[in-house]
Amino acid sequence: MNLEGKSAIVTGAGRGIGKEVALLLAKEGASVVVNDPGVGRSGEVTEDKPADEVVAEIKAAGGTAMANYDSVADYANAGRMVKSCVDTFGKIDILVNVAGMLRERMIWNMTEDDFDQVISVHLKGHWNMCHHATKVMRTERYGRIINFSSDAFKGAVGQCNYSAAKAGIIGLTRSIARECGRYGITANAMCPMAATRMTVNDAVIAGWKRRLDAGLLTQAQYDARMAMPGPEFVAPMVAYLATDAAEDVNGQIFHAERSRIHTYYFGEEARSIFKQDDNGMFTVDELISMVPEGLMQGIPNIAPKEDSK
Numbered sequence: 001m002n003l004e005g006k007s008a009i010v011t012g013a014g015r016g017i018g019k020e021v022a023l024l025l026a027k028e029g030a031s032v033v034v035n036d037p038g039v040g041r042s043g044e045v046t047e048d049k050p051a052d053e054v055v056a057e058i059k060a061a062g063g064t065a066m067a068n069y070d071s072v073a074d075y076a077n078a079g080r081m082v083k084s085c086v087d088t089f090g091k092i093d094i095l096v097n098v099a100g101m102l103r104e105r106m107i108w109n110m111t112e113d114d115f116d117q118v119i120s121v122h123l124k125g126h127w128n129m130c131h132h133a134t135k136v137m138r139t140e141r142y143g144r145i146i147n148f149s150s151d152a153f154k155g156a157v158g159q160c161n162y163s164a165a166k167a168g169i170i171g172l173t174r175s176i177a178r179e180c181g182r183y184g185i186t187a188n189a190m191c192p193m194a195a196t197r198m199t200v201n202d203a204v205i206a207g208w209k210r211r212l213d214a215g216l217l218t219q220a221q222y223d224a225r226m227a228m229p230g231p232e233f234v235a236p237m238v239a240y241l242a243t244d245a246a247e248d249v250n251g252q253i254f255h256a257e258r259s260r261i262h263t264y265y266f267g268e269e270a271r272s273i274f275k276q277d278d279n280g281m282f283t284v285d286e287l288i289s290m291v292p293e294g295l296m297q298g299i300p301n302i303a304p305k306e307d308s309k
């Protein structure tokens with residue numbers, strides 16, 4: 001077992017990826033706070049208590065776990081969650097922020113509430129948990145933080161709130177990595193791909209089918225989406241990042257799915273143009289020629305204008 005004696009919080013651990021992470025951390029010997037308020041896919045309140053089921057599963061397998069039903073979006077509740085981990089298990093070594101929900105709309109249709117809710121659960125929720133946890137981890141001079149971003153940080157249609165939050169989580173994670181590394185705390189971000197209620201559900205499948213019928217998806221692309229691997233394939237990399245063996249893996253971004261894990265080459269300067277004379281001041285006329293000839297040469301518009309129908 002690679003996490004014997006460690007204590008962990010996994011948020012959003014009642015379902016999907018969080019559940020698989022909680023089960024694996026417990027299997028590797030960690031005591032786990034299984035956090036999940038059991039909300040619906042859009043964050044709506046329900047009577048569900050999936051955290052209880054995960055705790056029962058961990059205990060049945062001989063592990064140690066306790067349930068927590070608070071929302072990560074609430075600053076005070078996040079603090080209480082960290083405190084209850086410390087009070088119950090003696091410390092907090094590992095924080096895995098998996099909690100998430102979606103409110104998908106085109107930007108012109110998105111309500112202010114859609115934007116605020118997604119930012120508050122994902123970005124503010126990550127900050128809440130990391131803020132409270134690092135206070136304790138810093139005094140222990142030990143910590144492993146694994147945050148959940150998404151490939152959507154690159155931009156995703158219908159998900160501008162989510163993409164913004166997920167890109168923000170990368171900046172947050174890399175800042176925590178720089179601030180806390182000296183205290184023995186690492187912070188890394190995951191961009192998973194896994195079939196959960198978030199990615200594969202009736203509405204999503206119906207959308208893929210429409211795009212297949214309209215020729216916007218090939219049969220092979222449709223089949224690949226329908227065969228999306230499960231969340232259990234994401235958990236091992238998270239558990240690895242939580243081990244002592246990963247002490248020098250810090251501030252990195254990983255995509256993980258079945259059969260494949262890759263890093264993102266993030267934040268590196270890609271191409272440059274230079275201006276030496278005129279005190280280094282480009283003119284707009286110069287940029288009209290230098291941008292397409294230099295910075296953007298060979299780089300297509302990611303969403304070119306279409307003729308109106």
Ligand SMILES: NC(=O)c1ccc[n+]([C@@H]2O[C@H](COP(=O)([O-])OP(=O)(O)OC[C@H]3O[C@@H](n4cnc5c(N)ncnc54)[C@H](O)[C@@H]3O)[C@@H](O)[C@H]2O)c1
Nearest residue numbers: 012015016017038039071072098099100150193194196198
């Ligand atoms: N599944 C994927 O392919 C995929 C891709 C990219 C990113 N992600 C990210 O991975 C994470 C897990 O996603 P999933 O696919 O397992 O989704 P999921 O819906 O199966 O699980 C998310 C869990 O988070 C819980 N949750 C929601 N709001 C919460 C809150 N305020 N406080 C605490 N818990 C809350 C939900 O109750 C749910 O059980 C999310 O952050 C998601 O954005 C998933």
